[in-house]
Amino acid sequence: MDMSHTYYDNADMLGDAVITTKMDAVINWGRQSSLWPYVFGTACCAIEFMATAASRYDISRFGAEVLRFSPRHADLLVVAGTVSYKQAPILKQIYDQMPEPKWVIAVGACASTGGFYDNYTTLQGIDEIVPVDVYVAGCPPRPEGILDAIIEIQKQLHKEPTMQVRNLDFKGKLDES
Amino acid sequence: MRADLQRLLEHFDGVSFLKEMGDTPLFLVESDLLFEVVKFVKEQMSFSLLLDITAVDNLNVSHPTSTRFEIIYLFRHKEFKQTLALKVAVLDPKIGVKSVIALYEVADWLEREVFDQYGIIFQNHPTLKRILNHNEFVGHPMRKDYEITKGQYCTQTQDMMDEMKPLLDARGLEMERDELMILNLGPSHPASHGTIRTLVALDGETIKAGASEIGYLHRGFEKSCENHTYNQIIPYTDRLNYCSALMNNIAFAKTVEDMMGVTLPDRGIFIRVILTELSRVIDHLVCLAAGLLDMGAQTNYWYLFNPRNDAYDFLSKLTGARLTNSYMRIGGMTHDLYEGWRSDLDDVLKKVDSGITQTLKMIEHNRIYNDRIQNVSPVSAEQAIAYGFTGPNLRASGVAYDLRFDKPYYYYDHFDFDLVVGSHGDTYDRMMVRFEEMIQSMRIITQAANEIPGGEINISDHKIVMPPKAAVYNTIEGMMNQFKLVTEGVKVPKSEYYGAFEAANGELGFYIVSDGSGTPYKVKVRAPSFVHMAAYPKIIENYQVADAIMTLGSLNIIAGEMDR
Numbered sequence: 025m026d027m028s029h030t031y032y033d034n035a036d037m038l039g040d041a042v043i044t045t046k047m048d049a050v051i052n053w054g055r056q057s058s059l060w061p062y063v064f065g066t067a068c069c070a071i072e073f074m075a076t077a078a079s080r081y082d083i084s085r086f087g088a089e090v091l092r093f094s095p096r097h098a099d100l101l102v103v104a105g106t107v108s109y110k111q112a113p114i115l116k117q118i119y120d121q122m123p124e125p126k127w128v129i130a131v132g133a134c135a136s137t138g139g140f141y142d143n144y145t146t147l148q149g150i151d152e153i154v155p156v157d158v159y160v161a162g163c164p165p166r167p168e169g170i171l172d173a174i175i176e177i178q179k180q181l182h183k184e185p186t187m188q189v190r191n192l193d194f195k196g197k198l199d200e201s
Numbered sequence: 202m203r204a205d206l207q208r209l210l211e212h213f214d215g216v217s218f219l220k221e222m223g224d225t226p227l228f229l230v231e232s233d234l235l236f237e238v239v240k241f242v243k244e245q246m247s248f249s250l251l252l253d254i255t256a257v258d259n260l261n262v263s264h265p266t267s268t269r270f271e272i273i274y275l276f277r278h279k280e281f282k283q284t285l286a287l288k289v290a291v292l293d294p295k296i297g298v299k300s301v302i303a304l305y306e307v308a309d310w311l312e313r314e315v316f317d318q319y320g321i322i323f324q325n326h327p328t329l330k331r332i333l334n335h336n337e338f339v340g341h342p343m344r345k346d347y348e349i350t351k352g353q354y355c356t357q358t359q360d361m362m363d364e365m366k367p368l369l370d371a372r373g374l375e376m377e378r379d380e381l382m383i384l385n386l387g388p389s390h391p392a393s394h395g396t397i398r399t400l401v402a403l404d405g406e407t408i409k410a411g412a413s414e415i416g417y418l419h420r421g422f423e424k425s426c427e428n429h430t431y432n433q434i435i436p437y438t439d440r441l442n443y444c445s446a447l448m449n450n451i452a453f454a455k456t457v458e459d460m461m462g463v464t465l466p467d468r469g470i471f472i473r474v475i476l477t478e479l480s481r482v483i484d485h486l487v488c489l490a491a492g493l494l495d496m497g498a499q500t501n502y503w504y505l506f507n508p509r510n511d512a513y514d515f516l517s518k519l520t521g522a523r524l525t526n527s528y529m530r531i532g533g534m535t536h537d538l539y540e541g542w543r544s545d546l547d548d549v550l551k552k553v554d555s556g557i558t559q560t561l562k563m564i565e566h567n568r569i570y571n572d573r574i575q576n577v578s579p580v581s582a583e584q585a586i587a588y589g590f591t592g593p594n595l596r597a598s599g600v601a602y603d604l605r606f607d608k609p610y611y612y613y614d615h616f617d618f619d620l621v622v623g624s625h626g627d628t629y630d631r632m633m634v635r636f637e638e639m640i641q642s643m644r645i646i647t648q649a650a651n652e653i654p655g656g657e658i659n660i661s662d663h664k665i666v667m668p669p670k671a672a673v674y675n676t677i678e679g680m681m682n683q684f685k686l687v688t689e690g691v692k693v694p695k696s697e698y699y700g701a702f703e704a705a706n707g708e709l710g711f712y713i714v715s716d717g718s719g720t721p722y723k724v725k726v727r728a729p730s731f732v733h734m735a736a737y738p739k740i741i742e743n744y745q746v747a748d749a750i751m752t753l754g755s756l757n758i759i760a761g762e763m764d765r
Contacts, residue, residue, distance in 0.1 A: 064389055066396045066418055067761055068443035068524055071487065075513075078506040093391055109355045110335035111396055111417045114388055140436070143349050143421035144342045145334075164524055197354060 057087030062098035067105030297322030307589030395760030411738035430690025445480035456700030484705035492754035533659025592707025598626030690719025
């Protein structure tokens, strides 16, 4: 049987079926709606994160409902709550365990700056330990604020090259100098 | 003073009566007599519940005191009505006083905290090490000469084998020979409900010994109190038990008001009762929703969490915030209820009721639920008292102690509601008691809402409560009052006081020392979660890992309240 005729027909059709684009754009398009969060919930903000995940605010509308209980499965670290000096090494260990690429949201005043716990116990912002991509204001923020941060991460990651390790030059207080 | 308290004075020469702190008599005890006196208090006078141990640093006290450090012990009588306080002057913190662990099991962590925060030694304490601050911390932060902002980085966590080893030895176990495995439950795990770490030695799935480490959410509440005026402390109290923030507001404001000897007008009291009970409902909803989620009952999470969201809508309409409301002030609250509050509140109650009904329909006769948690980690009534349990966890063990019944305040004796008690004190009872308590709380809310009187919500003394804006702008007196209140704070007469409040997790107490200024000299929170957590590693023993997760959920440990 002569197949050559059919073969040439398909080759013509290929021109309509293929879209050419950049590799980064395709990968980031996929990443955008499949962020897997690991919730480092410590305090009041974690309660509001629970509300964000529950049905009224429904985090799955933004493709981020696959909450992971192991940092090794996650690519979005949500630090919800006060991080004390005692917790700092744990936060760092969890961040280090997450595979690249990874993003970090600091939820609420405490995680962002220490909040009104300007005292001997509290880390004055988690960006002393790990790099932060989005900060959320509020004490605690409303669930909408947390959703907004996730949307912001989605917007940001579109501008990022996919084949690069992010934040290579970040040096935290607990990193070896 | 009651007659049996007189016996304390007759029996010991080294004990003297100092003063009444509200209705708590305070006795001064010589430090070398302490153990004997505490023994007498427990065994002869039946003060079976040790509420709290804390210290005061007298460094900044203007008049000369006998010693720099004093330790305060707070007790509650076995009939729960009478409280008692002992004060010991510590001659030398490095020598300290005798530990009372042999008498009260709950003293273990309480003494460790005093050691950690003040650097006072407790002789014969088996593991006198830091509890709230990290292991690399230098100094004792609650001492007056420790600068509040002086933070210290922690570079690594401790392995805790120094605590585990004696536990294994006491049980005749050896890691290698008995093929035990060490496992960390937490600190960062969704099922640990906050950052709490429990190190367990496992034989297969069975927990042979456990040790908990807390302090991960130690946020320096008590030190911050010494640097803020009474009204500035209100937002900090929100974040103690953040699942029922308003209740902490109210408990703190009420304690300070009691210290000053003022009471709110009836309308203010009724608003506080409604909000207290609504907070209790919210607190239990979160506890149960999360507990059920831990065991895979996800549908119930939606059933219970959605009405909680409706309650938060009501609160945010009323106070402007969902979670951390800061609605109370010393002497009242920021503003009155809004127009139309009643129909909103009724709507919330209807939704909560339907959420509870639907959940109970799913679990009440469900074998999976019942078999999973019945007879898991039971705590007997005697044991619960020894552990210092209060609130739903104590009532689950069959002890009918509820401050709303035993020492009614805010017209609780006037409302018609039931005291909820369990029988076994197992995980099942601890959860089911909370279900029933929500129903009782809703009964109180309905009655209070029906009977709420009109009139003022705040006390009229403008040395305590801000004058209305019109008076501030138009009268010199109003302006002066406002200026003084903002710059100096509410002046509380020089005194010390212990105030107790039936919060969602148990007896929430504030021990406050005032030096007469607008800032407290010392505040200590008697946090129910702290003592519940101390018992946790003991009660999960010989149960499985999966049971331990449920037990933690049923105790409702709130890290903000536990670690302060």
